[in-house]
Amino acid sequence: MYSERIKVILADANQIVREGIKSLLQSAEHIEIVGEAQCIEETVYLAESLQATILIAGLNMPDFSDQQWIKTIKNVNREIHLITLTNKTESTLVRKLLRSGIKGYLLKSAQANELEAAISAVAGGGFYIHEQLKDIFMERLISPTPVDLLEEVCISKREREILNLIANEYVNNEIANQLCISIHTVETRRKKQLQKTKTR
Numbered sequence: 001m002y003s004e005r006i007k008v009i010l011a012d013a014n015q016i017v018r019e020g021i022k023s024l025l026q027s028a029e030h031i032e033i034v035g036e037a038q039c040i041e042e043t044v045y046l047a048e049s050l051q052a053t054i055l056i057a058g059l060n061m062p063d064f065s066d067q068q069w070i071k072t073i074k075n076v077n078r079e080i081h082l083i084t085l086t087n088k089t090e091s092t093l094v095r096k097l098l099r100s101g102i103k104g105y106l107l108k109s110a111q112a113n114e115l116e117a118a119i120s121a122v123a124g125g126g127f128y129i130h131e132q133l134k135d136i137f138m139e140r141l142i143s144p145t146p147v148d149l150l151e152e153v154c155i156s157k158r159e160r161e162i163l164n165l166i167a168n169e170y171v172n173n174e175i176a177n178q179l180c181i182s183i184h185t186v187e188t189r190r191k192k193q194l195q196k197t198k199t200r
Contacts, residue, residue: 005032006123009050011043012058012085017108021056021085024112031119040069048076053123059086066093070100081122085110092169094133104128162189 008031010018018036025031035050037043047055055073059066070082083104084097094105103122106115107130118128158179165175172190176183 005030006054006119007032007034007050007052008054008056008119009033009035009037009043009046009052009080010056011037011046013038013060014058017058017085021115024115025119027112028116028119031116040072043069044072044076047073047080052080054083054119055080056083056085056119059084059088066097067100070097070102074101083118083122083128089133091133094129095169098127105133106130107132159189162186166190 008025010021010033012018012021015038018038022033025033034052035046037046043055043057046052057069057073066084073080073082081103082101083106084102085106085108087108089107097105104118104127106118106128109132110118110130114131121128161179162175165178170178172183172186175181175186175190179186
């Protein structure tokens, strides 16, 4: 099925976690672990020097925020695909990391078959989210949001843009940057629009 093995770098401050991932993948003949890192400096070096397809990294890099290390890796290798392995399940965090460049989001409870499926999907240009998190996202999809109510109220194009960003969990400063308007303008319009749509 695979013409060549998928080359993977493992990055996590905890050696036990790295050993656990290797153990889960040892029987996957189409996947090859080509490097390991325990800090951001080592991760950057490997991402830049090895021609790996996938970087699997934990969200526990010392002195770096979740989004900072993603940006740092992408600055040295825009071609490598990122999968994060974590215990964090907050939907807001998942959305932010996906927007930052993550292609796969797995919980540390993932079994070998799901880890292999995530690597294969992301290596093929797709996305992968842990099955447990898909249920959370489905609940949000069927819950009413400001966007669901747009057809019921008279609303301008700019108001629609702001509500779409709110629905996608952008905060005020992100909305201001995205639309090139002031934070004060965002706060004022956001309050009025949520009153219009009777949401909070």
